[in-house]
Amino acid sequence: MLEVQNLSIEYTTEDGVLKAVDDVSFNLQRGESLGIVGESGCGKTTVAKALLRLLPENGAISGGRVLFHGENLVGKSPDHMRRIRHSKIALVSQSAMNSLNPVYTVGHQIREGILAHSNIGRHAAHARCVEVFGMVGLEEKRLSSYPHQLSGGMKQRAIIAMALSLEPDIIVADEPTTALDVVVQGRILQRIRAIQRQISTSMIFITHDISVVSEICERIIVMYGGKIMEQADSASFFRAPYHPYSLGLQNAFPSITDITGEELVSIPGTPPNLMQEQPGCRFQERCPFATSQCRSRTPPLVKVKSNHHAACWYTDQVNDFRTRARNRDTWEAVRTRIEQQETPQQ
Amino acid sequence: MSNGPLIKVEKLTKYYPVRRRLRRLFDREQHYVRAVDDISLEVERGEILGLAGESGSGKTTTGEIIVRLQEATSGVILLDGHPLEADTRADRKRFRREVQMIFQDPYETLNPRFNVFETIAEPLRIHGVRLKSEIARRVSESLEIAELKPAANYLHRFPHELSGGQRQRVAIARGIVLEPKVLIADEPVSMLDVSIRADILNLLKRLRRRMGLTMIYVSHDLATIKYLCDRIAVMYLGKIVEIGPADEVIAYPQHPYTRVLVSSVPVADPDYVRAEVSVDDAPPDQINLPEGCRFTPRCPFAQSDCAGCDHRLLERRPKQFSACIYTEAELKPRSIP
Known part of the structure; x- marks a missing residue:
């Protein structure tokens, strides 16, 4: 479904060119969950951003291809990417829970996303909101809550619900639980695992915490200094x-x-x-x-x-x-x- | 020097007044967040005690009160048998020499305009060391104890020239330069990459051996607590719910909350079988606390008697105390109607 071939990414900085990702290749099957781990600066987040073409202005893909259903996303127009983002490949980022708009209810924000990316009506969109809230374990009444009325864990679940709302083929989750307490993190990981099995979405899970990968991913990629050091089935790797x-x-x-x-x-x-x-x-x-x-x-x-x-x-x-x-x-x-x-x- | 515990905390409380909201304008009652609510504990000489809990459990507040970054609402803290009611400046200063703290974020706790030498020399100067040669000697010594060797290589560097691990070592060197008796460490490794975390944890272990330091290690991470600490105190909404030997508490948690906490920790072992305990992950209300045990609303084992819980710590296993009114055998999952 997703094939990354020889991907290289560079950042242009005041001091010169920084090669953040160097010749990284991997693929992702339907329904598979892949964990990318590494320490800060290893390039894991840069890979995630590049898949969605969300690199900052000084970053550029300097080589390689990202094939999504056989179609190369590198070089696609911003318009084209906008259509793919969220509806086909959704991102749950580390600070996502702070990216909710404080003046709209979370339900409104999820519905807007659905209406913008599909041609279903308001009622159907609302029904879909209720459905995805159920999946992440939030009550329906929470749809009419404003972000400040929700706890960190609930906001993060609302964001995951938003990512699920358009049934994307791939969810890219970048440290989605790092800012949360252990108990909440444990529960959210359980949920993600259950949902992923239930609807067979593929997932790329980016984290510095190798034990989290062991808990929820079937495959693992270990990155270091912008390159892949090891790539394996989780069980095989951890043994x-x-x-x-x-x-x-x-x-x-x-x-x-x-x-x-x-x-x-x-x-x-x-x-x-x-x-x-x-x-x-x-x-x-x-x-x-x-x-x-x-x-x-x-x-x-x-x-x-x-x-x-x-x-x-x-x-x-x-x-x-x-x-x-x-x-x-x-x-x-x-x-x-x-x-x-x-x-x-x- | 007496033979009792080095730190003794008795009936410590810290209440924060809650700002009244508009609709409570006519509500005469002042509400409080009971961040730390009547806790007592002892730390032996040379012991490392872990304070565990989620955000809002009161673990950081407890640590900060012991270093006197905050004033307690009530309660007594005895250091080496002496109460900490240091009212004079001199008393306070003496106390500061004996109890030091290191913080979570080594990027924010060091003054960017101070080089390493100045950073570590500052507490010495404040505490009246004037002789330049002595300052130089003690700064180098504590740098080497913190494993920044040779010290001369680091003295003139500024924080931005150091890695995260090195910064945390500088913070530790500054913490130990006055040869304190107690070191309080609040999440000292959570900002560091895993490959260097072990270095700092091992350094803390060595400090205890080498300087006989007594430590309180505040963290939400049970794995590092288990690695570093002799005993662990688990806090929930301002109360200690369980306290005992770290290995025992993690292997045989007696309080339902500790069970939940332990079962939430991700483990990097595909063969690990977890005792799943299901719990509501909605955060607790810190202002309107339930009667009795505060974990009741989320507790999978709660029964009506839990409202009568008086938070007393009962010895359920040798030296392991739990505030749950039930023994491990008596806990049965609540039947869902």
């Missing part, structure tokens, strides 16, 4: 990741189910500066297993088993890597290496 970055993340993440009491180990160093053209693997600077090959040549995304790909030159050594990655000293060595490289500033 046994391949990329050293993913192995590092696994050690860094506290879990409420942990009973080993082992010390968490973080990944030393900081993400790469995307302003500088960098040969080789984006992660090599922080990777405990990096070799000269990693520094000079960019590893391609290779298949490691069915539905599981990783961008690393040494996927055949993953067993050894996994053992070593669990050891704190492995990562401490990286810290020492980085500290030595940094020239003292005075």
Whole structure:
């Protein structure tokens, strides 16, 4: 249904050109839910915005194609995109709950969207509003509430209802629950999962929280420095990741189910500066297993088993890597290496 | 130095008056948000206590009252056996030296016009350290304890030249430079990327070992609380609903609210089987509180007796106290008519 091919995106800034997304390819089947995870600055939100062609003015798609039902969205006119947005591909963004207009009721705002994008009448539109509110677990009477009368969780659900109202093929959700409390987040994730199964919409779920992906996505893409590091079925990924970055993340993440009491180990160093053209693997600077090959040549995304790909030159050594990655000293060595490289500033 | 708990909080309350709305103009009664409502707790020397809860639970307010960023409405806080009724400037100053705080957002808590040296030296100067060589020595020392090594590399940098993790380390270095007894940390890692969160959590653990610091860690994130804290106090609408050893409370929650909280945490394990507890996610009304247990309107196990709950913490498992009037075995899901 959606095919992203070799997508590259650049931002022009005062200090030069920033390559935010570099040669990213993936596809999305009908009814599938895909999670894109990564830390701040890895390009995950930029990918989402590019799919809908909502990049800020200084951002541009510098290469690649976005095929939606076989039709390339890159280069389509703003008018054409406006018709696709919301009705075919809907976005639920992080700050969406603050994007509701305070002077109209939420019901009015959802109805306007439906009327603008389809040719059904007011009554049918209202019925549709009631239906989608039911799906997200809001009472019908809430349609006549103004945004300030709703809590953060309810507003976020109203936004999800709005996204659902035109039965889009794809919902792109960018950190839709980050601003919410745990209990509310838990409930909304449950809802999203249920709705997605019920109406078989496809979903792209963008988050920094890898455990959220584990909860609701069938497939996962791990991004780092604008590139895909690993792409896999969620179950396969969470049982046994391949990329050293993913192995590092696994050690860094506290879990409420942990009973080993082992010390968490973080990944030393900081993400790469995307302003500088960098040969080789984006992660090599922080990777405990990096070799000269990693520094000079960019590893391609290779298949490691069915539905599981990783961008690393040494996927055949993953067993050894996994053992070593669990050891704190492995990562401490990286810290020492980085500290030595940094020239003292005075 | 006495042998009792380092921090003792007794019957602490904090009420905020609610602004009257127009239609309440003739309503004589002043309404209050009871942000913290009669809580008592103790923190042992060298212990890390986690304060957990959702927004509006009163966890941040509790932390801020203990550092005296806010005044309590009533109640007593004893530090090392001494009440914190510091009325003189000198008392207050002494107290500030002993209790320090680090905040959530390392991007906002550092003065952008101060370099790292000035940031950390400021509290020393305020507390009367005049000797330049001593200031320099102590600033470098605390930077190195906060793992910004070698300190000389960082002294002259400004906040904008530092990463988020480094900024939080500078904030920590500033917090420990006066060698406090207590450190209160309010969501210190929630703004940081996961790959560096562990560093800060490990640093806090080491601080406890190295300086014997006692800590209160305020967070909504049960996973980091479990990792860092010895004990956890779960708050709901101004009340402590459960308190006990962190691992035990998370593995065997006794209060229905704690159960809900634990079951809401996403887990990165495809084989994890969750004890689903369904709950109404509508936020509670903070002004019109129900009689008795405040979780009653959302509680899947609520019964009529819950209105008679007096919030007393009952020891349900060793050292684990719950304010629920029922034992774990007595809790049955409410039948839906």
